[in-house]
Amino acid sequence: MTSLARHLSSFLREHLPKERRASQHTCEAYAQSFQLLLSFAASRLKITPSKIEIERLDAPLILAFLEHLEKKRGNSVRTRNARLAAINSFFRFLEYRVPSCLDQARRIHAIPMKKTDQALVGYLARDELQALLDAPDASTVSGIRDRAMLHLAFAAGMRVSELVGLRLDQIDRQGLATVHILGKGRRERILPLWKETAVAVKAWQKVRPASTAPELFLNARGQAMTRSGFEYILAKHVTTASRAAPSITGKNVSPHVLRHTCAMHTLQATRDVRKVSLWLGHASLQSTEVYLRADPTEKLEALNAMTPPTLKPGRFRASDKLLAMLGTAGRKPNYAE
DSSP states (O other), rough: OOOHHHHHIIOOOOOHHHHHSOOOOHHHHHHHHHHHHHHHHHHHHHGGGOOOOOOGGGGHHHHHHHHHHHHTSSSOOEEEEHHHHHHHHHHHHTTOOOOHHHHOOOOHSSSSSOOOOOOOOOOHHHHHHHHHTTTOTTSSSHHHHHHHHHHHHHHOOHHHHHHHOOBBGGOTTTOOOOOEEGGGGGGGEEEEHHHHHHHHHHHHHHOOOOOOOOBBBOOOOOBBBOOOHHHHHHHHHHHHHHHHHHGGGGOOOHHHHHHHHHHHHHHHHOHHHHHHHHHHHHHHGGGTTTHHHHHHHHHHHHHHHOOOOOOOOOOOOOOOOOHHHHHHSSEEEEEEE
């Protein structure tokens, strides 16, 4: 193998988790980015991935890879930008270890991120949410587990990584009054649990199979629930919920939609975007402002506060010689005058 393998292994196994304290999800996402990149480079260069030199990963190849992601693999612009961010991070890591690649790294860093469309967030209405929460069969162990997961995902506005990674010791064992969440960027937050959520979680704890896994939610094999496992569970119950709330059929209900639903319902109840930001564990209010754009009541309040304009059309009159000159500066000179 070439030196690329050694540096890439050090970057993924030492630098990210230990020096940067990146989460396991981030490490896995970065590793997948380089799996895709090296597979593409090997096919393009007609060599095996283990024989690829650092110098072969130049800016033209990276650009071709990014185009391949969008056109061949059908990835979104956000995914394309995430892959580029992983590559940029690795080459910043190399700059201090392989000085000969400084110019190569500079050219890669110059590849711009693509702008993304800022679409309105999708969320569930109250009747749709209730139909989803009622979908699991409470007479089965799996149904009790699923109901607890759905209640907790919505009530705490949890990311799917936070939900499946939630440990038993992060739940208040005495009264099940609070949940301690370790979120994105290692930001911690403690949230109170609604009575319905606490009841659902307590019901699952009573029937939870004995396991050495510290995670609260387990799959059918008694192991920690995975992201894909919860996505499958959610899709199954969305289908069931569509019978009671047909409008949910036209919505793409992903795990993150439950987080958006929590945010929108909290905003409508509190009318305070700062409280939504604290509840979700956002680093800044800028991340939370997206919910203001999706809430029609905010626009209605602004509309009611406005008065129709009463200005009449007229001509602008310059009150200064400089402004008068600027007003005629663009005209063609009349040499006949």
